[in-house]
Every structure is written in structure tokens, then in C-alpha cells.
Amino acid sequence: MNENAGFNKQQQDVAEFQGLIDQVRPKHAYLKNAIMAFLVGGTICLIGQCILQIYTGQGLEQQQAQAATAATMVFLGAFLTGIGVYDQIGKYGGAGSIVPITGFANSIVAPAMEARREGYVFGVGAKMFTIAGPVLVYGFLISVLIGISFFLLR
């Protein structure tokens, strides 16, 4: 009888432990995703910094060097998406591959490539801006709003 109670207790403990595991598991996914996003995003920015240093080393002034770096990273993002490598990085990197400007290039190429059979106007031309369109719309809107605010406040 006593043994039986002990066994039930053990079973109860196991069930309780399982409950704890279930509570903890999603947090582990958060942590793992966050670490991967940090590592992948950080690495992409590190590559960007190397390219930036090369351009400033060539004698470009800071503003120009930053623009050239952005263009180079966009090229790399578009190319790696074309050869199918960026999607692999995205599987592990999550936001680490979305937030950098290479992810912006990826968001242009990936839907446009799929849409080629819909034609070059409504397929490629339109689908390029599925995600980039909203980004540019809100980017331009906020920049004009900021410009007007500074105009009124000066």
C-alpha cells in the first residue's frame, strides 16, 4: 500500500516535471532564436564594417562610403538570394537575416523570382515591391513629416 502510494507520487512528480518542461520549452526557443539572430545579424554587420573600411581606405568620405557599402551589401543580398544561399541563412538567422539591408534585398528578389511567369510588368515589376513597397512608402512619409517638422520649428 505504502509502495503503491510512493509509485503514485513518483508518477505525479513525472507529470509535474513534464508540465514544467512544457512551460520552459518555448522560452528556450526564444533564447535560441535570439542568440542566432544576434550571431547572424552581427556577422552581416561585421562584413558591412569590413566593406566600409575598404571604401574609406580608398579615400571616400564617410557619407559616400556608407552609401557605397549599402549598395554593395544590397548586391550581396540579391546575389545570395538568387543562388539560393540566403534562404538557408534565413532558416537559422531569423530576424538576423531580415533586419540588415541584405534582408531588404532578399525581400525584393525572392517574390520577384517566383513571379517571373506572371510576366515582367505585373510579375517581376510589381512583386519586387511586395515588402519593399511598404518600407519605402512609410520611409518616405516619415522623412517628409520630419522635414516639415524641422521646417516649422527652425
Place this chain on the structure above:
Amino acid sequence: MKFLLAFVIGGLICLIGQLVMDMTRASVTPAHVLVGYVTGGAILSALGLYQPLVNLAGAGATIPLSGFGHSLAQGAIKAVQTRGLLGAFAGGIEAAAVGVVAAVVFGYAAAVLFNPKD
């Protein structure tokens, strides 16, 4: 040191995006995150809070899309000082022109030249 800061700050900016995606409803897509980063970066920049981050981390702050918002905002602010209201309309896109046109040109070329993998 600059390389380490670019890695750490750039990584942290991306980590915040991951937490936003994981901890919000599934209706928050990568598109929402990118729109949020551009808008947020522009607002931080207008408040004078983003330039210090660029000075500290270089590409770690300019490569994430919040850096795109930063150049839009700074372009508009500088153009207003020289050209007034017209500058408010032109300045942002002028400052971001290289990045935007590069995205269209290289994006188009890659979409036309390569075939999707599955």
C-alpha cells in the same frame, strides 16, 4: 575595436527584431518588422539619438534597416536648412537614393537571371 562594436551593436539591433517577432502575434510579419525599423530609425534619428550609435558602431548601425531610416531623416533635416519646404520633400530620398536604386537594379537583375530553388 570598431569591428567588435559593429558586430555587437548590429547583432543586438537584430536580436530586438527577433524578440518582437517571437513575442507578438503571428500577424506581425517580416514586412511589419522592416517597416517598424525604418520608421523607428527615422524617429530616433530626428531626436538626435541615432547618430551617436552610428559614431559608435559604424556599419553595425547603418546596415540594419533602422540605418536606412536614419539617412532618410538626416537627408530631410539637412535639405530643409538649405532649401526650406522643398528640401523636406526632396532631402530624404536624395540621401537614400544610392541604396534604393541599388536595391531596384540588383534586385531586378537577380530576379531575372536566377531561377527559384525549392
